[in-house]
Amino acid sequence: MDDKKTAEIDFDTWSEVARTNPEAFEAMRLKAIEDVIAGAPEHNRERLRRLQWRIDQERRLARTPMAACMRISRMMWRAVLGPNGLNDRLAELQGMFSGDAESSPVEPQARADVLLFARAND
Secondary structure, eight states, X not given: OOHXXXXXXXXXXXXXXXXXOHHHHHHHHHHHHXXXXXXXXXXXXXXXXXXXXXHHXXXXXXXXXXXXXXXXXXXXXXXXXXXXXXXXXXXXXHHHHHTOGGGSOOOOOOOOOOOOOOOOOO
């Protein structure tokens, strides 16, 4: 978000609306999100909508606003530090430019714990 856009968001106003009129706050929030997505280049909009859907699902699953914040923060950190995240992609690029074969493309680890469940009586 550029400086012009952040200047339009007054934290105190948004905070007051969130406390006194949650429905109006939600409408403002949705409009601000839609404005950002609509202002993005066309080729990025679908991906941004999908990301926003994931964020909305994390918010929906959380019991409190703080829990939602923590869930979204974990989601972002996984995107950076998790398997095939930004950190892995940067290491891959660095390996490509330095010629270091060990830093070349990171293969995802195929590993999963399989849980056995007892069959329920039908």
